[in-house]
Amino acid sequence: MSTTIKIRNLNQYYGKKQALCDVNLTIETGMFGLLGRNGAGKTTLMKVIATLLPVSEGEVSVCGRNVQRAKEIRKMVGYLPQEFSMYPYMTVYEAMDYLGVLSGLNKDMRKQRIPKLLKKVNLQDDKRKKVKALSGGMKRRLGIAQAILHNPRVLIVDEPTAGLDPEERVRFRNLLCEIAEERIVILSTHIVGDIEATCEDIAVLDEGSVIYQGTVTDLISMTEGKVYSAEISKRELEILKKDYIVTSMLTLGNNVMARFLAEEKPFASAKLCEAGVEDAYMYLMHTERGEL
Amino acid sequence: MPVLLQLFIKECKQTARSLIYWAIVLILIFDFTSQLGDMEIDRKPEPGQAEYGMKQCDDPEIIMRSALGQLTEEYYRESYTTYPIGFYKNVTLNEKDDQKIGEILREAAGIASREEAGKVMEEWYSASNTASADRFAAEGITDIEYIADTADITDTENMVNIEDFSGGEGPIYQESLKVEPVKGLTYERFAELMDQVDKILGGGSHYNKEYREHDAEIPMTYEDALEEYNTLIEKDRLTGGYARLFSDYMVIFLGILPVFLSVTRGLRDRRASMQELIYTRRCSSFTIIASRYLAMIVMLTLPVLIISINPLSQCISYAQTAGIKADPFAFVKYIIGWQLPTIMIVTAVGMFLTELTDTAVAVLVQGAWWFITVFAGIGSLDGGAYGWTLVPRHNTEMNWQGFHDGFAQLAANRAVYAGAALLLMAFTAWIYSEKRKGRLQIRGKILANRKNKS
Amino acid sequence: MERYWQIEKINLKYHIPVHVLVCVLMLLVSPLLMGVANLEAQDTAKVLEMYVALIGIVLLPPVFLPEQDHDIRDLIGTKYMNSSVVYLMRILGNVLLLALLLGLYIGILAHNRCEFPAGKYFFGTISEMLFMGGMGMFFYGLCDNLVIGYMAPIVYYITAMGSKDQYLKMFYPFSMTGGSYSEKIWMAAGAVILVSAGVWLRCRRRRCLNG
Numbered sequence: 001m002s003t004t005i006k007i008r009n010l011n012q013y014y015g016k017k018q019a020l021c022d023v024n025l026t027i028e029t030g031m032f033g034l035l036g037r038n039g040a041g042k043t044t045l046m047k048v049i050a051t052l053l054p055v056s057e058g059e060v061s062v063c064g065r066n067v068q069r070a071k072e073i074r075k076m077v078g079y080l081p082q083e084f085s086m087y088p089y090m091t092v093y094e095a096m097d098y099l100g101v102l103s104g105l106n107k108d109m110r111k112q113r114i115p116k117l118l119k120k121v122n123l124q125d126d127k128r129k130k131v132k133a134l135s136g137g138m139k140r141r142l143g144i145a146q147a148i149l150h151n152p153r154v155l156i157v158d159e160p161t162a163g164l165d166p167e168e169r170v171r172f173r174n175l176l177c178e179i180a181e182e183r184i185v186i187l188s189t190h191i192v193g194d195i196e197a198t199c200e201d202i203a204v205l206d207e208g209s210v211i212y213q214g215t216v217t218d219l220i221s222m223t224e225g226k227v228y229s230a231e232i233s234k235r236e237l238e239i240l241k242k243d244y245i246v247t248s249m250l251t252l253g254n255n256v257m258a259r260f261l262a263e264e265k266p267f268a269s270a271k272l273c274e275a276g277v278e279d280a281y282m283y284l285m286h287t288e289r290g291e292l
Numbered sequence: 293m294p295v296l297l298q299l300f301i302k303e304c305k306q307t308a309r310s311l312i313y314w315a316i317v318l319i320l321i322f323d324f325t326s327q328l329g330d331m332e333i334d335r336k337p338e339p340g341q342a343e344y345g346m347k348q349c350d351d352p353e354i355i356m357r358s359a360l361g362q363l364t365e366e367y368y369r370e371s372y373t374t375y376p377i378g379f380y381k382n383v384t385l386n387e388k389d390d391q392k393i394g395e396i397l398r399e400a401a402g403i404a405s406r407e408e409a410g411k412v413m414e415e416w417y418s419a420s421n422t423a424s425a426d427r428f429a430a431e432g433i434t435d436i437e438y439i440a441d442t443a444d445i446t447d448t449e450n451m452v453n454i455e456d457f458s459g460g461e462g463p464i465y466q467e468s469l470k471v472e473p474v475k476g477l478t479y480e481r482f483a484e485l486m487d488q489v490d491k492i493l494g495g496g497s498h499y500n501k502e503y504r505e506h507d508a509e510i511p512m513t514y515e516d517a518l519e520e521y522n523t524l525i526e527k528d529r530l531t532g533g534y535a536r537l538f539s540d541y542m543v544i545f546l547g548i549l550p551v552f553l554s555v556t557r558g559l560r561d562r563r564a565s566m567q568e569l570i571y572t573r574r575c576s577s578f579t580i581i582a583s584r585y586l587a588m589i590v591m592l593t594l595p596v597l598i599i600s601i602n603p604l605s606q607c608i609s610y611a612q613t614a615g616i617k618a619d620p621f622a623f624v625k626y627i628i629g630w631q632l633p634t635i636m637i638v639t640a641v642g643m644f645l646t647e648l649t650d651t652a653v654a655v656l657v658q659g660a661w662w663f664i665t666v667f668a669g670i671g672s673l674d675g676g677a678y679g680w681t682l683v684p685r686h687n688t689e690m691n692w693q694g695f696h697d698g699f700a701q702l703a704a705n706r707a708v709y710a711g712a713a714l715l716l717m718a719f720t721a722w723i724y725s726e727k728r729k730g731r732l733q734i735r736g737k738i739l740a741n742r743k744n745k746s
Numbered sequence: 747m748e749r750y751w752q753i754e755k756i757n758l759k760y761h762i763p764v765h766v767l768v769c770v771l772m773l774l775v776s777p778l779l780m781g782v783a784n785l786e787a788q789d790t791a792k793v794l795e796m797y798v799a800l801i802g803i804v805l806l807p808p809v810f811l812p813e814q815d816h817d818i819r820d821l822i823g824t825k826y827m828n829s830s831v832v833y834l835m836r837i838l839g840n841v842l843l844l845a846l847l848l849g850l851y852i853g854i855l856a857h858n859r860c861e862f863p864a865g866k867y868f869f870g871t872i873s874e875m876l877f878m879g880g881m882g883m884f885f886y887g888l889c890d891n892l893v894i895g896y897m898a899p900i901v902y903y904i905t906a907m908g909s910k911d912q913y914l915k916m917f918y919p920f921s922m923t924g925g926s927y928s929e930k931i932w933m934a935a936g937a938v939i940l941v942s943a944g945v946w947l948r949c950r951r952r953r954c955l956n957g
Binding site: 311312315319322323326327371381382383384544545548549552555556559563652655656659664666667 | 804905
């Protein structure tokens with residue numbers, strides 16, 4: 001049984017509104033990034049894989065099992081929703097233990113796995129803390145620990161780095177990479193930096209459709225030779241913004257170092273730069289909408 | 293250890309930590325102490341007591357006299373008490389209907405006018421006043437004020453018999469007005485006339501078959517009282533009677549309190565934003581729901597069992613001194629047979645509606661059900677007529693005969709509720725499993741639709 | 747002024763229509779359950795005290811419900827307008843609604859030739875409604891749990907049915923039925939205290955207990 005997720009011609013509707021249009025994806029072991037704006041359909045797609053939403057049209061299978069066989073899928077999938085918490089009056093250990101029982105782990109297994117996982121997410125000293133006393137970052141880490149409690153072959157994490165401070169975020173990414181060594185980790189985010197740091201394969205969703213699927217490197221190479229930077233005045237920046245897509249800028253006194261996308265060299269002072277994921281993502285989003 | 297059992301233990305622990313659970317326990321303790329806290333075990337009746345209480349009777353003569361007495365009184369007051377769906381309703385008639393009742397009263401009792409009815413009332417009033425004065429004098433009580441108070445004719449009809457609901461203060465029995473039927477009135481014709489009266493009054497009056505037979509009460513003699521007492525200690529071994537009385541009081545509160553616990557439990561996952569973490573576990577929906585349900589049932593039954601130790605020990609210690617062989621398991625039997633089905637169905641209603649709607653609407657539904665049930669039950673407090681009520685009443689330690697006669701009905705009633713509860717539980721599990729798969733999200737839909745409209 | 751009206755408008759549009767509907771239904775079905783015509787004063791009191799007053803439990807405790815989510819509550823808490831003002835506006839609106847429903851109901855009773863002192867009974871019933879509703883708000887505020895907010899007045903009501911005024915003394919709700927009115931003054935005062943305490947408890951800065 002191979003560790004693969006196959007999505008074929010998936011369409012999802014909320015009433016009349018179409019949330020996913022004809023999605024086709026194949027996801028293999030390792031980190032897989034789902035990128036897109038808020039409301040692009042990332043959460044819907046993840047919920048379908050996690051059996052939280054019924055498939056409207058099309059076929060989704062996890063390790064060869066159709067997602068409609070929810071019970072079997074749940075054994076293999078760990079899920080961390082975007083917003084979650086746990087019974088606030090329970091301690092960290094109790095909450096893990098409770099979810100462990102629900103995952104069908106027997107007492108010995110729970111006793112063995114929970115401390116190990118808490119150590120992995122660096123919560124071993126907080127296991128007697130009440131859930132309501134945890135900080136946002138700690139809660140996220142506890143979330144990851146609960147999602148891999150039953151050693152799933154697929155881990156789905158929805159916007160896990162939202163609300164984390166930069167340091168927490170780096171730690172969290174590393175943790176996910178570690179976990180992804182032997183399983184599929186699907187990570188959704190609208191923060192490009194997360195993808196850049198962790199994922200090899202990605203898909204970009206826009207308004208329910210997959211507008212890109214492939215490696216990060218390929219995505220970047222699409223933008224090669226189209227990223228320029230120039231030091232311009234603040235007033236010039238306004239003009240530049242009208243004609244080009246500015247992907248980042250750096251304020252230098254009265255001037256601004258702007259980084260922008262252009263099909264060819266726009267003016268003499270513009271310097272060609274090496275493209276990054278952020279540039280590529282912006283390029284993709286705007287070409288897709290016919291804005292470039 | 294199977295998952296169900298492990299989850300069950302965890303759920304019990306959670307329940308034991310919840311505020312609402314302890315609030316419910318406190319209310320149950322309060323219920324017990326306020327109603328049965330100063331319970332006194334009945335002593336053997338002695339000959340020569342002033343009175344021994346009342347009993348029902350199936351003699352047509354007495355039924356006729358009692359119903360006609362009631363009709364005379366109500367006709368005189370121009371106000372009739374009915375219980376159309378078991379709920380008190382006062383009926384005042386228009387002229388035409390009033391005349392019809394007057395005619396019926398004349399045919400059945402020979403009372404020709406309202407004045408004549410008034411005269412009958414007055415005679416009865418002064419006679420019963422003298423009788424109770426005699427009785428109080430015999431007991432050495434000379435507080436005439438008090439006697440006049442209880443015998444005030446404008447106050448004889450207590451509106452919702454609150455006293456009956458709470459078991460009353462003590463037996464101050466007063467024989468109700470009896471009126472002789474006219475000579476030659478057959479029981480059949482009497483029944484016909486009374487059915488007519490009931491129809492005029494809109495049903496549920498004292499004159500329909502069920503009520504008029506129930507209303508015909510006669511004072512018990514020493515022999516009657518002794519026989520009933522003997523039944524209590526022989527058939528019921530003392531404990532049975534008191535276990536029924538205990539059940540009667542507890543079941544009133546158990547007809548509503550469990551819903552608060554199960555609604556709170558049902559809303560807890562959403563409130564803690566934990567739903568999706570639980571939804572994606574491999575554990576089956578049936579196991580999750582069943583473990584919660586069982587935990588609530590057990591945790592609710594436990595305090596009742598513990599409270600019952602008090603009346604049980606009183607019964608046993610009295611039984612020892614009186615040489616009665618008490619049944620130490622009587623209370624357990626009655627709690628399981630009588631109270632548990634109510635706990636089960638009320639909990640299930642709460643769980644079902646909460647899972648279905650994700651709101652506290654079950655409180656409202658159960659509140660309404662409880663309200664109607666309790667008011668409807670006021671007519672049949674003494675036991676025997678258990679019907680299909682959620683809260684079977686038997687507000688006396690006596691009346692083993694009534695219990696015995698109504699037992700089949702009671703057993704059917706309890707079995708139906710227990711069965712319905714399990715069915716609802718299974719249905720809840722089904723709803724839960726659908727919700728896990730993203731279907732049947734009623735609350736989400738309502739909210740989403742609202743958003744669209746605005 | 748406009749701001750206060752805005753709060754009330756939102757309240758009417760989103761927060762309480764279902765609750766108002768329930769109240770109206772309860773009043774509409776009452777003739778099926780009990781007599782509502784040709785009643786004497788004490789019988790009228792009974793209808794009002796034992797039944798109509800229950801709508802106070804339905805309509806008052808949910809004023810805290812829209813901010814049940816702690817994040818929403820924190821957000822509202824940061825706004826210029828004090829959240830207690832928002833609650834008080836909602837309470838005021840709901841009380842006016844209760845008064846309106848009760849007024850209509852009493853009007854119908856009077857129209858049906860029930861004989862009773864309308865003004866006296868109106869205020870008596872309103873104070874019972876507010877007392878029971880206020881009790882719900884108090885416990886909701888105290889425990890941060892709507893279900894407990896419903897449970898408290900319901901248990902109070904059952905206690906009154908079961909034990910009369912034995913435990914409730916001057917807070918016995920069915921006093922007008924027995925011909926006594928002084929309890930209603932106590933209840934009105936109690937209602938003010940319970941409602942204010944409920945709002946105060948709700949607005950204090952504390953993460954609360956869990957049901």
